[in-house]
Amino acid sequence: MSRSIYDPLDGNDADTAFDDLRPVPALTTALGQRSxxxxxxxxxxxxxxxxxxxxGSFHRQLxxxxxxxxxxxxTKASLAAANAISILVKAESQFIGADLRGIKVSGADLRGGQFDSADLQDADLSIVNLAISPANQELAMARRDNTIxxxxxxxxxxxxxxxGHEGQVHRIAYSLNGTQIATASADTTVRIWSTVSxxxxxxLSGHFQTVQGVAFSPTDSQAASCGDDRIVQI
Structure with a gap:
């Protein structure tokens, strides 16, 4: 996939150098394939x-x-934009004072980005869901590609x-001891994960429609879930 996004020239053009970029007409399509x-x-x-x-060519295309x-x-345009801005942030490109009104970059990784005075009015920067561990040391974030x-x-x-989920994750819950996470998904399942490994x-199956909520019992021995099918499972 990286080759379809970025590919150096072959050097046969006398007016160009090997360090130049060959513009990729389908760059949006390539970046819209997956996160x-x-x-x-x-x-x-x-x-x-x-x-x-x-x-620069690649910078400008992104x-x-x-x-x-x-x-x-x-959705593919939003995913491509989320990938593009994540690449630029990782490259330490600055967005100081930038007009980013209305951009759709849900699920983008903007950590460490320089957005001082940038206009982000009506921008979609959402992460599907998140939860903080009981010890306040860790953050669990659900992303648009169904991962956590x-x-x-x-x-x-x-x-x-x-x-592992095949649908959007709607809810995340930590166990009280912080060693497990429960996730509720549009794929009609609840998954219990080890936060260690x-x-x-x-x-956990049994729902017939999207699972919207999940929570652990006070002893962490049980989990309860609810979904659009109006069923509560324990």
Whole structure:
């Protein structure tokens, strides 16, 4: 996927150099395939190829994708824009005073971004859902690609990515001892995860529609869930 997003010239054109970028007409399509936020190596690879000059080809293309998201309601356009702005933030590009009104970058990783005085009115910066661990040390964030990211609250470093749901995650709940997480999803299941290893401990089925809520009992021995099917399961 990284090659479809960024590809150097072959050097046959005498008017160009190897360090130049070949414009990728389908860049929006490539970035709209899936979230690269959960692929740190790919995100870093692309960020390292963003030119320091804001007028550089790749930098400009990424900015254009973000701009296009203002008027494009398609999910792929929003995903492409979220990937684009995440790449630029990782590359330490500045958005100081930028006009970002109405951009749709739900699920983007904006940690460490420089947005002083930027206009973010009506921008969609949402994360589907989040929860803080009982010890207030860790944040669990559900993202648009159906994964859950566990990161350190103080350093913002990602520790584990939980993958397995096939639908949007609507609710996250920590157990009281902090060793497990329960997630409720549009795929009609509840998953219980280990916060230590990231492994799926249990997949709880029984709902017929989207599961909207989940919570642990005071002893962490049971979990209760509710969904659009008006069923409560314990």
């Amino acid at each position: 690269i936020i959960v692929e740190p190596s790919m995100l870093l690879f692309l960020a390292e190829r963003v030119e320091p000059d804001p007028d 900015c254009n994708i973000i701009e296009q998201s203002k008027n494009d309601e398609q 990211e566990l990161c350190n609250i103080f350093t913002a470093e990602t520790r584990i990515i939980l993958t 990231g492994a799926t401990l249990h997949v």
